[in-house]
Amino acid sequence: MSSLTDGSRILKYVDALCEGMGQEMEADPSVFVFGLDVDDHKAIQGSTKGLLQRFGAERVFNTPLSEDAMTGVAIGAAMAGMRPIHVHIRMDFLMLCMNQIVNIAAKARYMYGGSVKVPMVVRSMIGKSWGQGAQHSQGLHSMFMHVPGLKVVAPSNAHDVKGAMITAIRDDNPVIFVEHRLLYGTEAYVPEAPFEVPFGKARITRPGKDVTLVGISNMLVECLRAAELLAEVGIEAEVIDPISLVPLDFDTIFASANRTGRLLVVDNAWMNCGASAEILARMGESMDRPVKMKRMGFAPTTCPTSPPLEALFYPNPATIATAAREMLEPGAPAWDPESERAKLTYQTQFRGPF
Amino acid sequence: MLPEADLARIYRSLRLIRRAEEETARVYPSDKIKSPVHLSIGQEAVAVGICDVLRPDDVVSGTYRGHAAYLAKGAPLKGMMAEMFGKATGAAGGKGGSMHLVSAEHNVLGASAVVGTSIPAAVGYALALKREGKGRVVAAFFGDGATEEGVFYESLNFASLHRLPILFVCENNGFAIHTPLSKRWASPAICDRVKGFGMPAQQIADGDVFAIRDAASRHIAAMRDRTGGPAFLECFTYRWREHVGPAEDYDAGYRDRQALTPWQTGDQVARVAGMLPADARKRIEDEVEREIAEALDHAETSPWPDPKELLKDVFAD
Ligand SMILES: Cc1ncc(C[n+]2csc(CCOP(=O)(O)OP(=O)(O)O)c2C)c(N)n1
Numbered sequence: 001m002s003s004l005t006d007g008s009r010i011l012k013y014v015d016a017l018c019e020g021m022g023q024e025m026e027a028d029p030s031v032f033v034f035g036l037d038v039d040d041h042k043a044i045q046g047s048t049k050g051l052l053q054r055f056g057a058e059r060v061f062n063t064p065l066s067e068d069a070m071t072g073v074a075i076g077a078a079m080a081g082m083r084p085i086h087v088h089i090r091m092d093f094l095m096l097c098m099n100q101i102v103n104i105a106a107k108a109r110y111m112y113g114g115s116v117k118v119p120m121v122v123r124s125m126i127g128k129s130w131g132q133g134a135q136h137s138q139g140l141h142s143m144f145m146h147v148p149g150l151k152v153v154a155p156s157n158a159h160d161v162k163g164a165m166i167t168a169i170r171d172d173n174p175v176i177f178v179e180h181r182l183l184y185g186t187e188a189y190v191p192e193a194p195f196e197v198p199f200g201k202a203r204i205t206r207p208g209k210d211v212t213l214v215g216i217s218n219m220l221v222e223c224l225r226a227a228e229l230l231a232e233v234g235i236e237a238e239v240i241d242p243i244s245l246v247p248l249d250f251d252t253i254f255a256s257a258n259r260t261g262r263l264l265v266v267d268n269a270w271m272n273c274g275a276s277a278e279i280l281a282r283m284g285e286s287m288d289r290p291v292k293m294k295r296m297g298f299a300p301t302t303c304p305t306s307p308p309l310e311a312l313f314y315p316n317p318a319t320i321a322t323a324a325r326e327m328l329e330p331g332a333p334a335w336d337p338e339s340e341r342a343k344l345t346y347q348t349q350f351r352g353p354f
Numbered sequence: 355m356l357p358e359a360d361l362a363r364i365y366r367s368l369r370l371i372r373r374a375e376e377e378t379a380r381v382y383p384s385d386k387i388k389s390p391v392h393l394s395i396g397q398e399a400v401a402v403g404i405c406d407v408l409r410p411d412d413v414v415s416g417t418y419r420g421h422a423a424y425l426a427k428g429a430p431l432k433g434m435m436a437e438m439f440g441k442a443t444g445a446a447g448g449k450g451g452s453m454h455l456v457s458a459e460h461n462v463l464g465a466s467a468v469v470g471t472s473i474p475a476a477v478g479y480a481l482a483l484k485r486e487g488k489g490r491v492v493a494a495f496f497g498d499g500a501t502e503e504g505v506f507y508e509s510l511n512f513a514s515l516h517r518l519p520i521l522f523v524c525e526n527n528g529f530a531i532h533t534p535l536s537k538r539w540a541s542p543a544i545c546d547r548v549k550g551f552g553m554p555a556q557q558i559a560d561g562d563v564f565a566i567r568d569a570a571s572r573h574i575a576a577m578r579d580r581t582g583g584p585a586f587l588e589c590f591t592y593r594w595r596e597h598v599g600p601a602e603d604y605d606a607g608y609r610d611r612q613a614l615t616p617w618q619t620g621d622q623v624a625r626v627a628g629m630l631p632a633d634a635r636k637r638i639e640d641e642v643e644r645e646i647a648e649a650l651d652h653a654e655t656s657p658w659p660d661p662k663e664l665l666k667d668v669f670a671d
Contacts, residue, residue, distance in 0.1 A: 040532040041606050064502035064538045065469050065530060092468060096503075131389035131440065131451040135467045301668050305451030306440030307388050308658045 008159075008189035010351065014046045016158040016190045017179070020165035021048070021085060023194045025055050028083060031169055032059040035070070035087030035123075044089055045125075045184055067093055071100035071122070075174075078120040079108065083169055088124040091178065092135045097122070098143075105174040106149030117172045121165070125179040126217065126268060128314070131305035139217065139269035139298070144176045145246050145278065151199060153244040154178035154268075156220035157350055158188035160243055163197030170196070180218040180268065188351045200247035204256065205350050208236035211262040211324050214253055215239060216275055219266040224350055225317035229337045230324055237324060245275050250282050257283060262292045262327045266315050271297040292327050296320060356564070358634065364406055364563065365626040366638045370645065371398045371422045372623045374431055377646050378421075378438065379600035386654070387438045389451035394422035396594035396614075399622035400525050401426040403566030404493050404587075407574055413461045413483070415476035415494040418453035419525075420465040423495050429457035431649040441656035448659045449667075469530075470496065470503035473522075477509045480520035480584075489578040491519040493570070499530030502538060510551045510586070517583030521573055522548075524586070527593045532608040548586040555586040563622045592617040 011019070025031045033051055035044075039062045043049040052060040063070045067088070074084040088094055094101070105118050127136040144150045151173055155161040161179070168175040205220065206227055215223035220241045227237040238256050242248060257263035263283055265276040276295035283293060296315040303313055318337045325332060355361075375393045382391065394401070397419075405414065405426035416423035424434060429445070437444030438452045445455050446464070456464035463479065466472040476494035483490045500506055501524060513520050524544065528535055535542060545555035554573065558565050569587055576582025594614060596603035604611040627635055 037531055037533065040608060042532070062533050062537055065499045066502050066504065068504055096468070129388075133389070133451045133467070134449075134454060136390075136453075299664055301665055302449070304449040304659075304664065305389050306442075306444075306448030306659050306663075308440075308661070309449065309664050312661060312664050 004189055007192045009192065010187050011158050011190040012184065013158040013161050013186050013188075014184040016162035016188070017047050017165055018049055018051070019190070020162035020194070021169070022051060022054065024166055024169040025051065025059065027194070028169075030081060031083040031085065033085045033087060034061050034063055034074075036063060036065060037089060038062060038087050044087055045181070047184070048087065067096035068100060071097035072104065074120045074122075075100060075105050075108070075118055078118045079116050083119050085121045085123060085169065088122070090136050091124040091126050091140050092138045094122065094124050094140065101144070101150070101174065101176075102147050106147045109173070110149060118174050119172045121168045121175050121177050123177045123179065125181050127181050128218070129182070129310070131310070132303070133305040134302045137303045139178070139267070141176065141178050141245060142269060142274040142278070145275060146273075149173070150246065151175045151244065152178065152246040153199060154217040155197070155243055156183060156215070156217055156241050157186060159190050160197050160241075162190050163195050164199070164243065166194055167196040167199060171199070178217055182218050183221070186221065186349045188349075197243060199244040200249050201244075202240050202242045202249035202252040204238060204252065205241050206237070206239040208238035208260070210236045210260055211238070211264060211327055212253070212256040212260045213237050213239045213320070213324060214242060214263070214265040214279060216242065216245070216266065217268040219268045219315065221349060222315060222317050222320055223266055226320035226324060229317055229321040233325065233335065235325060235328055248279070250279070250286075253279060254283065254286055257291050258287065258289065261290070262324075263294070264320070264324050264327065265295045266320055267295065267297040269297055270300060271295050272300065294323060294327060296323060355629065358630065361626060361629050362634055362638060364402060364567075365630055365635070366642065367402045367406070367426050368398050368563070368623045368626055369638060370431065370642050371402070371425050373642055374425065374434070374646055374649070375421055377650065379595070381650065382600040387452070388440060389438050389453070390598050391438065391452045391600065392419035392598050393595045393600070394419055396617055397525055397527060397591045398422050398426075399561050399563035400523065400566060400589045400591055401495065403563040404495075404521070404523055404570045406567050407571040408493060409490070411461060411488070411490050413463060413476075413479055413490065413492045415463040415472050415479070415492060416455070416465045417469070417472065417496055417500070418465055418467040419497065420455050420495075421452070424455040424457065424462050427457070427460050427462050429455070429460040429462050431645055432652045433457065435649040435653035436656050439653040439656070440658070441653055442659040442663070443652065443656040447663060449663070470500040470505050472496070473500065474505055474509045477513045477518060477520060480513065480518035481516065484516070484518055491521065491574050491577045493521045493523055495523045495525060497530065498524060498526040498528070498535060499538070501544060507551075510548060510553070510584070513584040514551045514553045519577035520584045521570060521577070522584065522586040524588045525591050526588055527591050529593065529597070529609070531597045532606070534608075545586065545588055553584045553586060554582075555588070557588045557590070559590045561589070561591055561617065561620055561622060563626065
């Protein structure tokens, strides 16, 4: 079956993302896409493919390597009524945009007394594998979550990336749009017509009663794989995709964790002051019955390039499943899901229907 | 013409870089190098021309396209290969990869993969060297794309204000990834822009390794005897392979193979080879092949980093 009655088709993340941008550009002439290499033949790994041909060089254009100033340009254009999408092939490069994003984009609405709005989208991709290393693999979303005035979304599948992109473009605020390189090839059912994925609404991707797994960005996929491994030892994990981190649908997470009594948050980032810390802190503040809590994320180091070290740097389905099981059965006999079966779970992805 | 000993040294350096990168490209499809590689094939003459007039205690700052500057400064090929293979014996213990080559021993500052970010650090190093007062200088390499970052101009201004001993070397290969200069620069007159900061700026348009060497030599001599401050060289050059990866990409559509022809005709590796007597040339080439074979073998046979390395060096002890 390749399409559903609602007109959904199986689509890759990258193509769904591109479709969402294209449909909004079609609908609204104030939307434009710019950034380094958006208009070359590689088209940001395909995510801007065909946009130049359809909408022309005034609305789809490359820039000099000047991220700081270009972010300001996006802000100014947004204040003037346009809807820029500023694209960065790696999230690491957003560090050059930080001053403009944090000191102007996030605050303009408030410090100018509600007289302006900054409807811009800042797209960037987290890299992984093949020795991307220190400066091409960072997940820095929590830095933006820290600052009032910025929305932060991290869709984990093709359906949500299209809908969330459309929501982001239509939003009157700066939206930090977090993608992950390894999600680009993943497939899901995606409606053809434009649709919105609302911010502040999490999705229970897989129901379960024993432990709540919250997976951020690509870690959602790893959590789904971990849930399969856990099922093999009789543990039913509930897997939640927050989709948007600011605003965060904490109610859904709270209700689930309250039900299962166990909450494991797995972030595609470091843990210190991270999204995982934020979610557990809210849980700690709100819970009215004991809930066991744990988080996982990058090792607290710079990402190394050497393959054996890189493998230790990231959570994976086996380490997630092991940690989750330990929450249920402390001191359970040693379990090594690092087997052929664990590898098979790498085929898994959540396709919907949604 | 330079004496034969100078020619031999320059040729050895050019040849080592060319062949080491060709071998890197050859090995790459085996997946033993799990690291993005940005090859300098075709661009060797810039690093070699500049580094040939540097003292061992002078300092070089390069980029993610940094194999040439690293090797031209005399840092070991073994460390570079092992680093690309992710091995414990690599230049950064396997933690940095191809994009972050470093050699404290040979005064090669660690390279950055965020374009332009190493330029101000090189200026800071020059500040320290000026205070030190031993006549040491910094040569900072970067691409044409890096000059579009604000930090480049801020660095020029500061270096000039304090007359710091730093040679800024722009390796202008005409492209930032696939985007030509004409889509990025409002005016090609970068030397004029730089002169506005009150420092000499010179363009070398033909890739001539000796012209690059002469220019560097003159500016650096002035820095050493304190008659001169920072200087800027714009060296035209050409990247023969794709932006990142081992292959050619003339069928991708963003550039034409015809543009390569003059650079191949004027290839400095072949040119300097032709200036040497046959036996001297052969001796160098044999030596280079041996060095590369040893480096590859070293990379293959070196151990992986110990898992404990993961958490080491987050902080200095
Ligand atoms: C700040 C920053 N922006 C974007 C990139 C992505 N990027 C990597 S190399 C490159 C082009 C750089 O061109 P240039 O400085 O001319 O050096 P070359 O690669 O040609 O040697 C770009 C845009 C990056 N690494 N860092």
